[in-house]
Amino acid sequence: MENDGFKRVFNEHNSTLLFLPLAHSYAQVIQYGAIYSRTVLGLVDMADAVTELSAYKPTSVLSVPRLWEKAYNSARHKADAEGHSKIFARAEATAIAYSQVLDTGPDLMLRFKHALYDRLVYAKLRAALGGKVQYSWSAAAPLGTRLGHFFRGCGINVLEGYGLTETSPATNSNTPDAQKIGTVGQPIPGCTIRIAPDGEVLVKGHMVFQGYWNNESATKEMIDEDGWLHTGDIGVLDDDGFLAITGRKKDLIITAAGKNVAPAVLEDRLRAHWLISQCLVVGDRKPYVAVLVAGDPETFTQWKADNGKPRAATMAGLRDDPALRAEIQAAIDDANKAVSQAEAIKKFAILDEDFTEAGGQLTPTLKVRRHVIMEQYAAQIATLYDDGTPSPAR
Numbered sequence: 001m002e003n004d005g006f007k008r009v010f011n012e013h014n015s016t017l018l019f020l021p022l023a024h025s026y027a028q029v030i031q032y033g034a035i036y037s038r039t040v041l042g043l044v045d046m047a048d049a050v051t052e053l054s055a056y057k058p059t060s061v062l063s064v065p066r067l068w069e070k071a072y073n074s075a076r077h078k079a080d081a082e083g084h085s086k087i088f089a090r091a092e093a094t095a096i097a098y099s100q101v102l103d104t105g106p107d108l109m110l111r112f113k114h115a116l117y118d119r120l121v122y123a124k125l126r127a128a129l130g131g132k133v134q135y136s137w138s139a140a141a142p143l144g145t146r147l148g149h150f151f152r153g154c155g156i157n158v159l160e161g162y163g164l165t166e167t168s169p170a171t172n173s174n175t176p177d178a179q180k181i182g183t184v185g186q187p188i189p190g191c192t193i194r195i196a197p198d199g200e201v202l203v204k205g206h207m208v209f210q211g212y213w214n215n216e217s218a219t220k221e222m223i224d225e226d227g228w229l230h231t232g233d234i235g236v237l238d239d240d241g242f243l244a245i246t247g248r249k250k251d252l253i254i255t256a257a258g259k260n261v262a263p264a265v266l267e268d269r270l271r272a273h274w275l276i277s278q279c280l281v282v283g284d285r286k287p288y289v290a291v292l293v294a295g296d297p298e299t300f301t302q303w304k305a306d307n308g309k310p311r312a313a314t315m316a317g318l319r320d321d322p323a324l325r326a327e328i329q330a331a332i333d334d335a336n337k338a339v340s341q342a343e344a345i346k347k348f349a350i351l352d353e354d355f356t357e358a359g360g361q362l363t364p365t366l367k368v369r370r371h372v373i374m375e376q377y378a379a380q381i382a383t384l385y386d387d388g389t390p391s392p393a394r
Contacts, residue, residue, distance in 0.1 A: 005176035007037070009135045014059040015040035019049060019067060021364040025169040026139055030062045046366070050074070050128070057130040065143040066271075066366045068136070068158060070296075072147060073274035075125050077299060081306065091117035095153025096146065099181065102153075114153070122154040129156070135176065137161055140365040142245060144268040145182035152181065160184045162245060164231060166222065167191075168207040172243050183242040193243055194228065200249055201235040202228040234262070251370055253284045259342045261289055266335045266345060273331035274299050278355040278362070280373050281345065282381050288346040290384040292377055293328055294354045303327070316352035324350065347384045351377065 010016070010033055018041060020027035034041040044052040049067055061067070079088035098106050098114045106114065126133065136151075136158045143160055151158050161173035162184035171193065174185035187193050191205040208229045211219035223229050234252070235245045247262035254260055263281035270279045270291065277296035283289035295315045304313055307323050318324050328348060336344040355361035360372050374381065 005178075006033075008176055009060050010034065010037035010039045012038035015042065015056070016060045016062055017042045017044055017052060017056055017058045019044060019046045019061075019063045020140075024365060025165045026163070026365075027062075029169060030137075053130045053133070054128065055130075057132045059132045059134060061129075061133055061136040063136065063138060064140045064366050065138055065147070066141075068138065068143060068147055068151060069271050071125070071129060072150065072272065073296075073299065075121075075128070077274040077302065079121075081302070087117075088121060091121040092150060095122065095151075096149040097153070099149035099153040118155070125154055126156065135159060137173070139163070139184075141367055142264060142268055144272070147272065148181035162243065163207075164229075166209045166229060167203055167205075168209065171203050171205070171207065174242075180238070180240070180242045183238070183244045185243065186241045187243070193237060193241075195235060195237055196230075198249075199234040199236075199246075201231045201233045201243065201245070203231060204228050253281065253289065255283055255289065255342070256285055256287045257342065261339075261343045265338050266291070266343075269335035269338055270331055273328075273334075275303055275327055276331060278368060280368060280370065280377075282374070282384070286385055289343060290347040290349070290381070291332070291345050292349050292351055292373070292380060294351045297354055314352070315350065319350040319352070349380045349384055351380065 016030070016034060016039055018027060018030055020030070022028070022031070022043065031041065033039070042052070042056050042058065044056075046063075046067070049063075049070070053061070076088055076092075079085055094110070094113045094117050098110055101110070133156050136156060137160075138158050139161045143158060148158055148160070157176065157179070159174040159176070159179060160183070161170055163170040163172065170188055171191045172185045172187050174180065174183065178186060187205075188207075191203065191207060194202040194204070196202055204227055208223070208227075211223070221230075232249050233245050234247045234249055235243050237243055247264045251263055252260055253263055261281070261283060266281050266289075267279050270276050270293070275295055276293055278294040280292045281289060282292065300315060303309075303324075304311060309318060309321070309323075328350060332345050332348060355368060355373065357364060357366075361369055361376070363369060
């Protein structure tokens with residue numbers, strides 16, 4: 001773990017904030033790394049993220065993608081509310097373009113535009129995050145290529161990594177010296193990655209656990225006779241050994257027409273909308289793809305004010321409101337641009353409340369518990385297919 005890139009981020013002069021539950025294996029590795037490197041470590045709750053970032057002013061942040069999604073959504077909505085939506089859109093496009101050519105060198109015009117928007121937009125975003133953050137490690141779920149380039153273009157490099165509790169926990173990571181946005185990086189020393197014929201990511205190395213306690217059958221399901229651990233994730237390896245995770249094997253949706261749909265592509269883009277907190281794409285063995293949408297309670301309050309809705313109105317009370325549905329429809333239209341027509345979302349349902357860990361819909365690292373949500377919202381899902389007609393998402 002110790003290398004020049006690691007030392008630039010973790011050392012006695014730097015500080016970091018940890019938002020993950022302390023019992024989480026990744027969080028424990030971060031704690032050990034901070035102690036080993038003498039990095040100042042702050043422990044906070046995800047709900048207090050924005051306040052703590054501003055007050056603590058860390059030089060790096062270890063978190064899950066939801067933190068960066070909310071930071072982007074907040075910045076974009078603030079710009080919209082202040083009448084600066086066009087400036088923010090141009091700044092966003094410039095940040096992404098700048099990051100995409102950063103390794104080869106941006107041309108003079110792009111450097112000029114980047115410097116301009118750094119003063120107008122990027123510096124304010126960095127200030128809202130404490131003003132000192134340069135690097136972040138993100139894991140537990142995909143960040144998405146667009147957000148990865150956006151934040152790097154703004155001056156905050158979010159490095160994605162990958163692993164499981166059963167791999168102690170890291171197998172791959174991007175580093176300040178070796179990074180490809182949209183991937184989870186190259187294997188760490190001692191780890192070998194292989195892609196099975198069906199696309200599943202297989203892992204072998206000293207970091208793989210020996211087995212589940214007193215559960216030999218479960219261990220054999222996880223580790224084959226050749227010693228390869230079957231992660232359950234679908235991915236691809238490029239020629240440089242960078243791994244990209246494209247979905248979960250068990251989450252893959254196969255429609256009634258036989259079309260394979262990876263829900264993560266659509267869900268990642270939907271969560272980028274400022275009004276959407278969480279969502280779940282459905283459609284396995286169904287005639288078309290649909291989605292359950294959970295609104296963000298914080299931004300919903302602002303949306304009501306912006307759209308002249310009663311302050312006391314609830315998501316349940318407004319879920320059929322034309323303005324609210326139009327807002328969600330716009331997010332779905334944008335998400336559908338990333339997939340084929342056969343994979344596109346045709347219908348949606350707005351849920352009464354957000355997914356939460358307390359409600360059982362989220363894990364401690366804010367990953368959705370797909371099977372739990374499918375059971376809890378079976379009635380809402382059924383209504384999306386009552387007539388079996390793949391009409392436009394409404």
